[in-house]
Amino acid sequence: MNSESIITAQNVEKWYDNNFHVLRGVDLQVNKQEVVVIMGPSGSGKSTFIRTFNALEPYQKGQIVIDGTKLSNDLKNIETIRREVGMVFQQFNLFPHLTVLQNVTLAPIWVRKWSKNKAEEVAMQLLEKVGILEQASKFPGQLSGGQQQRVAIARALAMQPKIMLFDEPTSALDPEMVREVLDTMRNLAESGMTMVCVTHEVGFAREVADRVVFMDEGTIVEIATPEDFFNNPQEERSQEFLSQIL
Ligand SMILES: Nc1ncnc2c1ncn2[C@@H]1O[C@H](COP(=O)(O)OP(=O)(O)OP(=O)(O)O)[C@@H](O)[C@H]1O
Numbered sequence: 001m002n003s004e005s006i007i008t009a010q011n012v013e014k015w016y017d018n019n020f021h022v023l024r025g026v027d028l029q030v031n032k033q034e035v036v037v038i039m040g041p042s043g044s045g046k047s048t049f050i051r052t053f054n055a056l057e058p059y060q061k062g063q064i065v066i067d068g069t070k071l072s073n074d075l076k077n078i079e080t081i082r083r084e085v086g087m088v089f090q091q092f093n094l095f096p097h098l099t100v101l102q103n104v105t106l107a108p109i110w111v112r113k114w115s116k117n118k119a120e121e122v123a124m125q126l127l128e129k130v131g132i133l134e135q136a137s138k139f140p141g142q143l144s145g146g147q148q149q150r151v152a153i154a155r156a157l158a159m160q161p162k163i164m165l166f167d168e169p170t171s172a173l174d175p176e177m178v179r180e181v182l183d184t185m186r187n188l189a190e191s192g193m194t195m196v197c198v199t200h201e202v203g204f205a206r207e208v209a210d211r212v213v214f215m216d217e218g219t220i221v222e223i224a225t226p227e228d229f230f231n232n233p234q235e236e237r238s239q240e241f242l243s244q245i246l
Contacts, residue, residue, distance in 0.1 A: 006032045006067050006163060006194050007053060013061035014048060022048050023059065024218040030163075035195045037205040037226075040215035041241060046198040049215065050165045053196065054085040067162055083111070086156030090168040092148040094140040094155070100127065101136040104155045112159065119158070126154040130184050146177030150184050157188075164188065166197040202245065206230060214238045 007030035014023040022045045030036050038046045051057040052064060055071055055078050064071040069080050094103050104126060105119035114122075127133045130150040132143075140148050149169055156164060166185065170178040182204050189195055189208050199205065205212055205226050212229040214222040214237075222235045230246070233239045 004032045005029045006034075007196070008065045009049075009052070009062070010064075011062035012049070012052060012059050012064060014052065014057065014059040022218050023052070025062070026215075026218070026220055028213060028220065028223075030194060030196060033192045033194055034210045035189045035197070035208055036211050036213055037209040038196065038198045038213045038215060039200065039205065039241070040221075044215045045218040046215050047167050050087075050167060050196055050198055053163070053165055054087055055081055056087070079111075083159060084162045085165060086159055086161035086163070087165040087167065088149070088152050088156055088169050090171045092140070092145075092152040092172075094148055094151055096140050099137050099139055100132070100143070100151050103140070103151055104158050107155070108158050123154065123158055126157050127151075129157075129187070130154045131180070144177060145173045146180045149173065149177075149181045153181075153184055153188070163194045163196070166195065166199065168198055168200070170199065170201060200245065202230065214241065216241070 009026055009028045012023050012026045015021050026049055038050065040046050048057055052059050053066065055075060058073045066081055067084055069077045071077060071081055098106065101120060101123055104123040108114045108119040108122065109116060124133065124136065127136055130153055132147050132150050135143055135147060140151065170181050173181060182201060186208050209226050211223055212226050213220055214229065216237050222229065222233065222238045230242065233242055
């Protein structure tokens with residue numbers, strides 16, 4: 001792991017329109033090539049927090065800097081940020097009327113202005129990497145959930161991001177498909193990608209994460225190595241959470 005920071009969030013505060021104070025002064029620094037897993041009870045603000053990293057959610061106070069670019073709410077740097085930060089969601093969010101290949105090449109052609117040939121060449125490499133090359137000409141509805149999620153990962157990677165965000169990527173999958181998606185994420189981590197993953201998958205966190213961040217009620221309660229977090233949590237709220245999930 002590289003010790004150079006690529007995400008710096010300082011004292012981030014956010015209120016939803018209904019005045020709900022969802023992020024209450026959150027600080028986090030993620031280093032290049034680091035894998036951070038964010039865990040915490042439902043409603044603690046995990047999704048909201050990572051969605052601020054690619055400007056899907058505005059925030060009202062504090063500062064977020066992504067690879068040297070300040071993420072301000074005037075959306076000035078939004079194109080730069082979105083190019084650098086890929087995201088995979090719980091619901092795969094693929095375009096149902098486009099083939100797998102078209103889903104993966106769409107953004108590189110329109111945003112990166114690549115030729116169709118170049119975009120398809122890169123897409124085929126990525127589909128091979130995530131193990132679904134033979135599905136390239138199918139439509140999302142013809143694939144299993146696990147395969148669709150791997151298309152979503154390939155689609156995000158096609159933009160050649162520096163950071164990948166995962167928001168509960170296996171929560172909508174049947175149990176037998178969870179493994180193939182986690183294996184794909186593990187391979188990506190091994191290739192040196194910087195990753196921030198909201199997930200309840202303890203095995204993945206134990207094996208792949210460099211650090212586990214535990215959030216509760218809009219704050220970060222504890223940050224620790226997986227070994228320390230799962231074997232010897234320091235905070236009472238972490239202990240309570242772990243006693244429910246382990
Ligand atoms: N658009 C919105 N408007 C108002 N409140 C919202 C909105 N989106 C989320 N919330 C609330 O903010 C809180 C945090 O939501 P968030 O999805 O970030 O939590 P989470 O920790 O990711 O939860 P989960 O594990 O259930 O996905 C929840 O109480 C949720 O109801």
